[in-house]
Amino acid sequence: MATTRHFFTFASPARFYALAGALIPWFWIAALVLGAAGLWIGFFQAPTDATQGDAYRIIFIHVPAAWMSMVLYLVMAFWAAIGWAFNARLASMVARALAPTGAMFTFCALWSGALWGKPTWGTWWVWDARLTSELILLFLYLGYMALVNAIDDTRRADQAGALLAVIGSVNVPIIYFSVKWWNTLHQGATISATAAPKMVASMLTAMLLMTLACWAYAFAVVFTRTRAIIVEREREAKWLNEGAAA
Amino acid sequence: MTSPPVFSTVLGRDLRLAARRRVDALLPLAFFAVAVSLFPLGVGPEPNTLRQISPGVLWVCALLAAMLSVTQLYANDQADGSLEQMLLAGGSAFSAGIAVALAKAVSHWLVTGLPLVLIAPLFGVMFDLSGRSIAALCASLALGTPILSLLGNVGAALTLGVRNGSVLLILLIVPLCIPALIFGSGAISAVESGSSARGHFSLLGALFIATGLLAPLATAAALRIAIE
């Protein structure tokens, strides 16, 4: 009984607000430290690639950004679905808070992919399977944000967004498969514009550190945004007006 | 026991309404014709170029015509209250929702999709497609337009009563239609270039079945969200 209460305690917006507020500074510190370490190893320890020269170093932000964009979409759909299924307000708020950061990472993956493609493959944009799928993922994020913003009724917006996010998640593998199919059939763009160089240990370490840094950053910003949404929605709640923990 | 009447009632009603407003029903076709005709004007009349882009052009215009015509599916019924009546009929709210969703998808396809399949050969000729390619065009649209109607349905239910619903719907649903677009236009291109389109049609068929099974469920869920 007590353990169950403990588990769901932070499902209450008030307690999440307090907990998140305490954790956010640590996430920022972790993001900065991990990011600095990752970049240092990536730029100063990892060797120059034989074919791509120093241009390949974009990989240390391109790959983590792409991973984050995909993972955050699934996490967003997950929490939105939980919020819908269990009528859990906080879960829906977290889902909404995830979307802008996820979209940002998607844009970063596209941008860095384009700037990596130009020196290595000669064009700013290549319709290869991965970049095209990233572009479609960006549209999925924008669609979710547009839908929840267009519906005034909060609960209906949360539920409709959850349904859309779940439909999107189911479709992501289908879309990726069809885009890969499309790409391999049209022989012109078969070469992946973002082919990674042969990976040395230092490169892998740098990528791992950068990924962890992106995770920590995502936690920091998403928690901040969730706190903002909590305040916006729970305006009438007494505990906030009585000056709860900052 | 109670679901079949919901399906056939809604379907019959929608078809009768479409028959009464024939001009409204033909608008998506007119849009298709105009949109398709824009491409040669924009790209140039070179036959080889046009032949190459025609599968994609025809498919994209069919997709847009379907999306633009789907917003009205539920709006009028919600405005006069009949949508709630439809959903309340039948044994359970959920099965009524599925029956309504299926009926709406079928009626949309019969009014918009099927005519597109029938007039597509005309445009195939305009783009100088071979006879076999035109047959592939009709077959791929015959399989693809139901998918578009089903997916459009989900979007219409999700954006019911929402500001800028029709534009929002396009943003939401078009990414989901991309696999159908790829396999559908790819099938025509394959036939045009002489290779086999069997893989394309198999995948398109699989999409058709999967969408037919899942989209009505999603639409029913979206209707419940919108009505509550």
Place this chain on the structure above:
Amino acid sequence: MGGYGLYVWGSYGVIAACIAIDALIAIKRHRAARATTAANGENG
């Protein structure tokens, strides 16, 4: 950067800017929400 400076710094620069903007907007949103609630609390 062996001549690829434009691309490498162009990537990291824009991404750093995006991250900063994303974070700042979130923080500002939170501050604005608290300010509005405090104002409402005084009036209500």
